[in-house]
Structure formats: structure tokens, C-alpha cells
Amino acid sequence: MAEKIYYAREGVSGELTDVVPHVHSGRLAPVGVRVGAWRYLKNVWDRRQYIWFDSHTKVRTQNSNHRLGSLWLLAKPVLDIAFYGVLFGLVLQVSRGMDNFLAYLIIGILMFQYMSGVLNGAASVMIQGKPMMRAFSFPRMALPISMMVRQTMQMGAIVAVMLVGIAVLPPHVLPTVSWLAFVPVFALNALFLTGLALVIARYAYVVPDIQQLLSFVTRVLLYASGVIFPIERFVEHPLITQIIQANPFYIFIDLYREVLMRGSFGNLETWLTAAAWAVGAAVVGFFIFWRAEEVFGRELN
Amino acid sequence: MSSTKRTIIPRVAPGNPRIDPLSQQPNILVNQVSVDYPVYTQRGLRGRRVRKIVHAVQPLSFTAHEGEFIGLVGRNGSGKSSLLRVIAGLESSTTGTVYASARPSLVGVGAALNQELTGRQNIALGCLAMGLKKHQLVEAERKVIELAGIGEAIDRPMRTYSSGMGARLRFAISLAAKPRIMLIDEALSTGDAAYAERSAQAMQEVLDDAGTVFLVSHAAQTIEDLCNRAIWLDFGEFVMDGDAREVARKYRWFAHNLAQGDEAKAAQLLADAKALGAQGYVQDSGA
Incomplete structure (x- = not known):
């Protein structure tokens, strides 16, 4: 001492x-001195019951003011698919020459909405968590992780609708063994998003302007990740194509389509890249957030 | 309320022979703690925003012991709440360190926990956030409901609560984890006599359990009724530390003169108080 x-x-x-x-x-x-990284991780793990309870109750109550309640969880993506399908499929005809534009679009939109939902949630989660932070001392990382768990839980129903949707809608994609690989892709994707969410949560608390910027960034990502149509058809510049294909959002969405639509397990290189992004983001996110633990105690004007 | 006053020999200034560190274990040490805030001010309606540093708490040191119920008094903006938040570890101090024998738990009257959830759900949420385990929830919930005493409102969303009901529920939740060090920010002025009795009882249990309680209030009477020691702050500056009744009365006389518009006399009283406080722990004069 x-x-x-x-x-x-x-x-x-x-x-x-x-x-x-x-x-x-x-x-x-x-008091109020940041604990070591390992200890911190343990403290977060000790709050797992809190994280579970918090995310659970939030899923159940968030749409309780609406007439259709939790049905909106499904209704919103369905409306989006219909809108983008009509706009890009029928009006702009980007679907020409694609064997299954509908499945391509459904997988792209639904999985991308999960990702953008996490990013936007991360930007506001710490500010919304202020009353909890004021009242109780707990590792602040519990808040973004709870938000992450909530978004992931909501995906359960959406993924079910997605799988049924691509199988039922013509031209039907019939279930194959490669569908099993959806689970590890989703797990890696969730890990990647957790890391990203921790970084965004940390900086958006101090600079709320990030919330504004993020709605723009997600729109750019929507078009730069091949969510609605294959970028290769419009981008011919090799450098830009490379940049887009190195974009982790593109990699994950492409991997989802690979295992769900094309009946293949994808190549090892893609898997390794996805895993590297996931682990890298999670580690970086953890340390960035942990180092800022005291920041969340400060009242900002 | 005199039952809450216990025969406690408080930590006293250096050189006082009554101090016995072995019988009174310190629970908190505030060492050279100061808090500065950046604030932005704007002159007039269209002026430029100017960044200014406000010294919310000037460097301050003291120790708090087992069984002490310490009131923090002072005018609005005197730094009481800032100090409390630093002791709670919810805010970092600009200089200095707070040491504590257990994790302090802060009871504030701020916003509700989760507006959309029922009181009962908020109890579970708060208890789990404080680190209680699922199997402890039933027992904790029973105690919280009993102390808060808000009846069947417990199963209604918290957004339907009056501010008093919300404050009572939050106070009861923060007691559920059996804190050893409790920091209360004006949470007691809500509720009827029966509730006041129950909460005083609950705080007494904390004190009996070798705990320490801090209470922030600008009402000198509350401090005098509940506490056995008081610290008076004024615009972030230490004024005096001593027996609750003695400090509270001197503060009340100062505040009364200030309210009457007699600023010269108030300034004189404040200067006298600072001079007295500088000499060390202010004992009960028995008057």
C-alpha cells in the first residue's frame, strides 16, 4: 500500500x-477500484441469474403496450421482407438470373436485422441502464450482455419462421444435413456481436452521438454486406469487392446462405475467418469495456 | 426515535484520550477524497457554452466505525450526495481513495428501477443485481414486501407507483442483501409513521450487526432524530464533524438565519462553526 x-x-x-x-x-x-480482468469475468459470470432474469422479463414486456404484443417480433421482419422483395425483386429486378431470390432475401434480411438490432441496442443499453447502475453495484458488463441475450432469445422464433419460410416458399429449399451447421455459425456470429456490442456500449455512453451515426452505418452495411442482392453483380472493381468480402457482416451472412441454401458446409478458410472475427471481437470488446468500468459511474452532463 | 441513539464512542480527533480503536472497528476510511465536476454554463440565451470546473467536494478525510449512524448535513449543492456516491463506489473521486470493510450499498430516490416491470419483478431484478442467488429470492421477497408495505401495488407495474411508493420499495430492496454499510440519500421522508418506525428498525439492525449507516439530508431534525454522528459540509468544504445533536443544532441555527435573510449573521455562524470544527470532533455539550 x-x-x-x-x-x-x-x-x-x-x-x-x-x-x-x-x-x-x-x-x-x-472502493470503486476496477478489479482485475479475470476477477471481473468471474463477477460477470456470478451475475448470470440476473442477466437471465433481466433479458427474460424484457422480452416478455417490451411489446406489452402494443395490441399485437410479441407478434410484432415476427410481423416486422415479414413486412420488411415483403417490402424489399417487391422493391428489389419486382420493381428493380435485381433478382434476374438468381435461382432463389426469395430465400436469398429472407436469410439476408432476417440475419442482418439480428446484427443491426444488437448494434442499435448496444448504443442505448448503458443509458437506459442508468437507474439500475445508480441503484446497485454490479459489474456493468451485465447490461450489454443481457441485451445481447435478449436479442438472441428473440431470434429463436425468427429463425424458426425463416427455416419454414425458405422451405415452403417456391422454389423450395429442402432441409439438408448442412442445416446443422447453422448452429455453429450462429454461435460465432453471436460471439462476434457481443464483442462489437461491448465496444459500442462503452463509447456510446460517453458520446451519445454514436446512436445517430449508427443508423447511418447500419444502412451502409445493409448494402455493403450483400443482404438484399449479390454485390458482385454491381461492383466490378476488384479492390472494392475484396473489401466487401472481408467485411465480417458479409462473411456471416454468406456463411448462413452457404449452409442453408446451397447445402454445403462452406470452405475451411471462411470458417476460420469467421471464428477469428468472433474471438477477436469478443476479446477486444471485453478489454475495452472492462477498462472503462469506472466511466459508467460518472454522471455526465 | 431516541431508541436509535446508542452509546457509541465515536472516532475523535487526534489527541483525544477517549479513542479506543480496538473496540470500534473502522468500516470506512475516506482518505483525502475530493470530487471535481466539469459543468457547462451558458451566459444569457445565446451565449457561448463555457466549461468550468466545480469543486463539489474539497479534500476530506474521516473514518466511520461500526455502529455509527452518520448524518451528512449541508445546504443544497454542498457536496453531500457527491460524497455519498463516491463512498458507494458509483462515482470515482478526483483525488483520494475510499476504503471500506464491505461493499457499500446506496439507497437513492432517483428514477424507478424498471418502469414496465411489477414491483415484485423489480425486487427479483434488484436482488439478483446485488448478487443474491435464485434460492434466496423467496425469503428476500417476503422481507422486502413486509418492509415496503405498499400492499397489492406490489403486483402492478412500477410506472403506476407514486414517487413515495417507489422510494419505499427501492429502500426495502437495498436492505434485502443485508448490507453492512448503507448509504441513504433522502429516502426516509416518504411514508407514514408506521413505515418510518419499520425503516428505523431495519437500519438499527444494520447498526447492531456491526454496520455503519450514512444519511444525507438537509433537514437537521431528521439527522438529530436518527443519527449519532453528523458531518456538515458547505459548498464542498468541511465545516464540522461531531455529535449529531450538536452539529445538527448548529447547522439549523445557521440555516434559520440564512432563511431569515440575515446573511451577515449566517456567515459569522458558518465561520464560527468552521473554527470549532477545525479543533476536532465536536462533543455533545449536553445542552
Whole structure:
């Protein structure tokens, strides 16, 4: 304990000798000081019941003010698919020459909405969590992770609709063994998004302007990740094509289509790239958020 | 309420022979803690925004012991709440460090926890956030409901609560984790006499359990009724530390003169108080 302990009111100063032993013995420990990374991870894990309860109740209550309730979870993506399908399929005819534009679009839109939903959720989660942070001390990382869990839980129903949708709508995509690979792709994607969410959550708390910027960024990503139509058909410049294909959002969406539509398990290189993005983002996100733990205590004006 | 006053020999200024560190274990050490805020001010309606540093708390040191119920008094903006938030570890101090024997838990009257959830759901949410486990929830919930005493409103969404009901529920939730160090920010002025009795009882249990309670209030009477020690802050500056009744009365006399518009006299009282406070712990004069 390098720090000297003082008793210093105005006019009276001296060392607080009787307290020093308590500090040295560790009975008195510093408050509000960031714990080590490993310890922090353990603390977050200790709050798993909180994370689970919080995400669960939020899924159930978030649409409770609407007449159709949780049905909106499904109705919204269906409307989006109909809109983009009509606009790009019928009006702009980008679907010409594609064997299954509908399945391509359904997978793209639904999986992309999961990703953009997490990004937007991450931008506001810490600000919405202020009352909780004011009232209780808990590792702040529990908040973005809970948001992540909530979004992922909601995907359960959406994925089911997606699989049924591409199988039922003509030209039918029939289930193959490669559908099983959807699970690891989704897991890697969730890990990637968790890392990204931690970074966004940390900076958007201090700079709320990021929320505004993010709605623009997600729109760019929508077109730059081959969500609605294959970019190869419109982009011929090799460098730009390479940049787009290195974009992790593109990689994940492409991998989803690979295992669901094309009945293949994809190549090893793609899998390794996806795994690298996932693990890399998660590690970087964890450390960036952990290092900022005290920031979330500050009242910002 | 005099039952909450216990015979406690508080930590006193250096040189006082009454201090016995072995019988009174310190729970909190505030060491050279100061808090500065950046604030943005705008002159007039179209002026430029100017960044200014406000010293919410000037460097301050003290220790708090087992069984002490410490009131923080002072005018609005005196730095009481800032100090409390730093002790809670919810805000970082600009300089200095707070040491504590257990994780302090802050009870505030701020916004509701989760407006859309029912009171009961909020109890579970809060308890889990504080680190309680699922199997402890039933027992904790029963105690919280009993203390909060808000009747069947417990199963209604919290957005339908009055501010008093919300404050009572939050107070009860933060007691559920059996905190050893409790920091209360003006949460007690809500509710009827029966509730006041129950919450005083609950705080007494914390004190009896070798705990320490801090209470922020600008009402000197509350401090005098509940606490056994008080610290007076004024615009972030330490004024005095001592027996709750003594400090509360001196503060009230100062505040009264200020309210009457007698600023010269108030300034004189404040200067006197600072001089007295500088000499060390202010004992009960028995008057």
C-alpha cells in the first residue's frame, strides 16, 4: 500500500495511524477500484441469474403496450421482407438470373436485422441502464450482455419462421444435413456481436452521438454486406469487392446462405475467418469495456 | 426515535484520550477524497457554452466505525450526495481513495428501477443485481414486501407507483442483501409513521450487526432524530464533524438565519462553526 493515509481536516492534520493496520491487513479495501480482468469475468459470470432474469422479463414486456404484443417480433421482419422483395425483386429486378431470390432475401434480411438490432441496442443499453447502475453495484458488463441475450432469445422464433419460410416458399429449399451447421455459425456470429456490442456500449455512453451515426452505418452495411442482392453483380472493381468480402457482416451472412441454401458446409478458410472475427471481437470488446468500468459511474452532463 | 441513539464512542480527533480503536472497528476510511465536476454554463440565451470546473467536494478525510449512524448535513449543492456516491463506489473521486470493510450499498430516490416491470419483478431484478442467488429470492421477497408495505401495488407495474411508493420499495430492496454499510440519500421522508418506525428498525439492525449507516439530508431534525454522528459540509468544504445533536443544532441555527435573510449573521455562524470544527470532533455539550 504505497498511499499514505492522512487525517487532514482543515487546521488539523496528521497520519491516521490507528486505521493503517486495517488497510494493510486488507480488512479495509479500496472502493470503486476496477478489479482485475479475470476477477471481473468471474463477477460477470456470478451475475448470470440476473442477466437471465433481466433479458427474460424484457422480452416478455417490451411489446406489452402494443395490441399485437410479441407478434410484432415476427410481423416486422415479414413486412420488411415483403417490402424489399417487391422493391428489389419486382420493381428493380435485381433478382434476374438468381435461382432463389426469395430465400436469398429472407436469410439476408432476417440475419442482418439480428446484427443491426444488437448494434442499435448496444448504443442505448448503458443509458437506459442508468437507474439500475445508480441503484446497485454490479459489474456493468451485465447490461450489454443481457441485451445481447435478449436479442438472441428473440431470434429463436425468427429463425424458426425463416427455416419454414425458405422451405415452403417456391422454389423450395429442402432441409439438408448442412442445416446443422447453422448452429455453429450462429454461435460465432453471436460471439462476434457481443464483442462489437461491448465496444459500442462503452463509447456510446460517453458520446451519445454514436446512436445517430449508427443508423447511418447500419444502412451502409445493409448494402455493403450483400443482404438484399449479390454485390458482385454491381461492383466490378476488384479492390472494392475484396473489401466487401472481408467485411465480417458479409462473411456471416454468406456463411448462413452457404449452409442453408446451397447445402454445403462452406470452405475451411471462411470458417476460420469467421471464428477469428468472433474471438477477436469478443476479446477486444471485453478489454475495452472492462477498462472503462469506472466511466459508467460518472454522471455526465 | 431516541431508541436509535446508542452509546457509541465515536472516532475523535487526534489527541483525544477517549479513542479506543480496538473496540470500534473502522468500516470506512475516506482518505483525502475530493470530487471535481466539469459543468457547462451558458451566459444569457445565446451565449457561448463555457466549461468550468466545480469543486463539489474539497479534500476530506474521516473514518466511520461500526455502529455509527452518520448524518451528512449541508445546504443544497454542498457536496453531500457527491460524497455519498463516491463512498458507494458509483462515482470515482478526483483525488483520494475510499476504503471500506464491505461493499457499500446506496439507497437513492432517483428514477424507478424498471418502469414496465411489477414491483415484485423489480425486487427479483434488484436482488439478483446485488448478487443474491435464485434460492434466496423467496425469503428476500417476503422481507422486502413486509418492509415496503405498499400492499397489492406490489403486483402492478412500477410506472403506476407514486414517487413515495417507489422510494419505499427501492429502500426495502437495498436492505434485502443485508448490507453492512448503507448509504441513504433522502429516502426516509416518504411514508407514514408506521413505515418510518419499520425503516428505523431495519437500519438499527444494520447498526447492531456491526454496520455503519450514512444519511444525507438537509433537514437537521431528521439527522438529530436518527443519527449519532453528523458531518456538515458547505459548498464542498468541511465545516464540522461531531455529535449529531450538536452539529445538527448548529447547522439549523445557521440555516434559520440564512432563511431569515440575515446573511451577515449566517456567515459569522458558518465561520464560527468552521473554527470549532477545525479543533476536532465536536462533543455533545449536553445542552
